[in-house]
Each structure stands twice: as C-alpha cells, then as structure tokens.
Amino acid sequence: DTGVSQxxxxxxxxxxxxxxxRCDPISEHNRLYWYRQTLGQGPExxxxxxxxxxxxKSRLLxxxxxxxxxxxxxxxxxxxxxxxGDSAMYLCASSLVRNEKLFFGSGTQLSxx
Amino acid sequence: xxxVQSPQAVILREGEDAVINCSSSKALYSVHWxxxxxxxxxxxxxxxxxxxxxxxxxxxxxxxNEKKQQSSLYLTASQLSYSGTYFCGTEAPGGGAxxxxxxxxxxxxxxx
Numbered sequence: 001d002t003g004v005s006q007x008x009x010x011x012x013x014x015x016x017x018x019x020x021x022r023c024d025p026i027s028e029h030n031r032l033y034w035y036r037q038t039l040g041q042g043p044e045x046x047x048x049x050x051x052x053x054x055x056x057k058s059r060l061l062x063x064x065x066x067x068x069x070x071x072x073x074x075x076x077x078x079x080x081x082x083x084x085g086d087s088a089m090y091l092c093a094s095s096l097v098r099n100e101k102l103f104f105g106s107g108t109q110l111s112x113x
Numbered sequence: 114x115x116x117v118q119s120p121q122a123v124i125l126r127e128g129e130d131a132v133i134n135c136s137s138s139k140a141l142y143s144v145h146w147x148x149x150x151x152x153x154x155x156x157x158x159x160x161x162x163x164x165x166x167x168x169x170x171x172x173x174x175x176x177x178n179e180k181k182q183q184s185s186l187y188l189t190a191s192q193l194s195y196s197g198t199y200f201c202g203t204e205a206p207g208g209g210a211x212x213x214x215x216x217x218x219x220x221x222x223x224x225x
Contacts, residue, residue, distance in 0.1 A: 043155065099143055
C-alpha cells in the first residue's frame with residue numbers, strides 16, 4: 001500500500017492556459033474523489049468516481065473543469081482556460097466503499113498568475 | 114450546506130483537554146473527522162454512522178447526536194502531536210452527491 005499519489009505537487013501557470021492533474025489511488029479502492037481546498041477552508045467536494053463511472057459531477061465548479069478515470073485506475077482532473085480564482089490545492093482521495101475512511105493524497109498546489 | 118465548526122481556534126497546554134463541535138442545519142447520515150497538519154494531506158480520525166454513536170481512538174473520541182444534527186470530537190490529555198486543523202465532514206441521508214461536505218476547520222495549537 002503506497003497510498004494515494006498526486007502529480008505534480010506544484011503547478012504554476014498563466015491565466016488562460018489548460019492544466020491537468022493526475023491522481024493514482026490505492027490500487028484496490030473503487031471510489032475516487034476530487035476536492036479543492038483554499039486557504040483557511042475545508043476541502044470542497046468536486047466529483048467522484050466508482051470504478052470508471054463518474055457518478056457525480058454537478059458540483060464541478062464550472063464547465064471548464066472535467067475529470068476522467070479511464071479503466072477505473074488513475075484519474076485526471078483538467079481545468080481549461082484557467083483563471084486566478086482557480087488557484088487552490090486540489091486533493092484526491094480514495095476509499096474502498098462508501099462510508100469508509102478517505103485516504104487523501106498530498107495534493108497539487110495550483111497557482112494561476 | 115457546510116457544517117459549522119466551533120471553536121475556530123483553540124490554544125492548549127500539553128495535557129489539557131479540548132472539545133471541537135460540528136453542527137449541521139440538515140439531517141445527517143454520517144460524520145467523519147479528519148486532522149490536517151500544515152502542508153500535509155488530511156488524515157482520517159473516525160467515522161460515526163449512527164445517531165448517538167460514540168467512538169474512541171486512543172485519547173481521541175467522538176459522539177454523534179443524530180437528533181441535534183451535531184457531533185463533538187474530544188481530545189483528552191492533549192499531546193504536542195495533536196496540533197493541526199480538525200475538520201468534520203458530513204453526509205446527508207440518501208447519499209446525495211456522495212461527497213462529504215467539510216466544515217471550515219478548527220485550528221488546534223498545543224503548547225509545551
């Protein structure tokens with residue numbers, strides 16, 4: 001068990017550019033979640049997958065945000081046409097089933113200049 | 114809707130006790146508690162699934178009052194390692210979006 005891995009750890013981009021983050025969950029975990037965390041706030045739920053199916057995406061912040069989990073393994077979160085307000089820590093978490101503890105990755109810190 | 118945590122911050126001496134509260138305006142199905150240290154990922158502490166359930170983990174325990182839609186986290190004989198930000202995450206009955214809604218957190222500072 002190597003834990004949840006996220007890459008990159010830090011991303012600096014210019015406004016208007018597209019960015020993609022990757023999350024590798026714990027291998028046997030079916031559920032994968034994406035959260036956003038800004039300074040002084042708790043994690044904010046964005047979307048989640050059960051295996052390869054994205055079961056909830058209405059809470060993605062805008063249509064510039066999209067996520068995939070091909071083959072039910074790793075997941076990617078893409079932000080198109082980044083804005084300064086997108087600057088935040090993007091956290092990925094995984095769990096085996098619902099109502100089990102979430103294992104969080106260390107996150108990707110996005111800075112939009 | 115985001116649960117409300119109180120207090121926002123607390124400073125303790127090592128060995129003192131603390132209580133962190135989490136309340137929701139909506140009915141709750143479950144409450145999760147996590148601790149996050151600066152620059153690190155949140156780490157799971159415990160889940161409470163039933164109304165009135167109380168769980169313990171070393172010197173950290175929690176209660177869940179389903180009727181009052183509240184949960185409390187109890188830290189006894191605090192240690193320096195308990196410092197960090199504590200978040201409660203709540204889930205409504207029926208699952209809904211199936212994602213936890215986290216409070217803003219309670220900052221806990223333990224001084225020697």
